[in-house]
Amino acid sequence: MTAVEVAIKNAVIAAGRLHGDLNTKERVIEGNGQVDVFGILARLDVPLLFRPLEGLLGAYLNDPAPGILVTTKRPLSVQRFTAAHELGHHYLRHNPSLDDESILRRSPFMASRDANLQEVEADSFAASFLLPQWLVVLHCKRQGWTTADFTSARVVYQLSLRAGTSYTATCWTLARYRFVNRLQARELSKIEPRTIKQSILGRFKPSNYYGDVWELTEADKSNVLHGGPSDIFVIRLKENAGAGYLWRVDELSQAGFSLRDDSRENASLSDTVGGPVTRRIVAESTRQQDGKLSLSEARPWQLDQVASRYIVDLDLYGAEAEGYSRAERRFRLEAA
Ligand SMILES: [Zn+2]
CATH class of the missing domain: 1.10.10.2910 (Arc Repressor Mutant, subunit A)
Structure with missing residues (x-):
């Protein structure tokens, strides 16, 4: 060697x-x-x-x-x-x-x-x-x-x-x-x-490419994802549109995200009309934040009866600022 x-x-x-x-x-x-x-x-x-x-x-x-x-x-x-x-x-x-x-x-x-x-x-x-x-x-x-x-x-x-x-x-x-x-x-x-x-x-063409682009999956539901304040999230969700259920993209804005693209895709020809489709949602973070990106699927006339939910925990603070790291400040608080 x-x-x-x-x-x-x-x-x-x-x-x-x-x-x-x-x-x-x-x-x-x-x-x-x-x-x-x-x-x-x-x-x-x-x-x-x-x-x-x-x-x-x-x-x-x-x-x-x-x-x-x-x-x-x-x-x-x-x-x-x-x-x-x-x-x-x-x-x-x-x-x-x-x-x-x-x-x-x-x-x-x-x-x-x-x-x-x-x-x-x-x-x-x-x-x-x-x-x-x-x-x-x-x-x-x-x-x-x-x-x-x-x-x-x-x-x-x-x-x-x-x-x-x-x-x-x-x-x-x-x-x-x-x-x-x-x-x-x-x-x-x-x-x-x-x-x-x-x-x-x-x-969808963002105004710049500083943010990262996450392709979210079911597996991401159990973890905290660490990203930046202008990250973009692509979410593909099965939607029972035929039964009247729709993913509520209106929930994004109150959670600190902007809807950037919204489409239905991959409906195969063999599907009967009105069967489940895949909804593709593109959401962009609008600020430094931590919390949840959460969407629910419901019938527009029965919003309180949620058929399914997609929730991911996010920490979108991005780069560390001057001073001690966020991890170190947490560590000191816990030790105190
Ligand atoms: Zn060195």
Whole structure:
């Protein structure tokens, strides 16, 4: 093995060891399906502060005591990757490090011979810490995805949203675990998230593509999804229109969402007229919020008799703001 390969292997093993020590797997299964890196730093008592850094995504300092800085100027998935990278520097007892954009341009688990080994280790640590193999398997089980589905950029993107990882880091991490091969990972990583979002949204064109686009499923009903204030949700629901039942899209606005598209699709020719159809609803969040996206199906003349409900719990606060992380503030409140 080359020095780079040894560094990658050691970092992946270290990330797994830390998860074992912290019992992360159990917490993630009970929790939101994400590795809560900010909460873990709080539990490890490593100070983490968010600041509007100039020219840096993050920093690891260790004199006189260890501490981590992460920028407020990037999306949550980048903040999470940066914090995990700095945690890697700390856990692997590295020298202090000032980390700029290059940590996003590098592909974790791939590095040239002359690469800085400390940075190779921190990148590999971060990617495998945020998306351990068991977490991929967990989301596959929940969503009914198979390995073959990971050749689809849309599925890889949906995994990245649920795991709270960046899309490109997810592509390379899937290759590390051999869910896809390297060539497939390279092809997937070249696809811009904006292109994936457009293909999910179809005819609806948002004013910008900053927000993420979630394809919600039945499996999402049991978890809290972590997103941003302008995220868009595509919901497909079976509707018993023939029996007079309709999904009440009017409920979206009071919950903080705007209806952006509404159609009925996939009514197969063999269906008898008036049989169930699939209603496709596109809803855009209108603010920073947490709570429920909730829809009920009822007959317009009997609104109090609800035939079925679709409810997902959402946390749409997006990027962390200046100061301590939300997880750390919760942790301190609980400890107090
Ligand atoms: Zn670094």
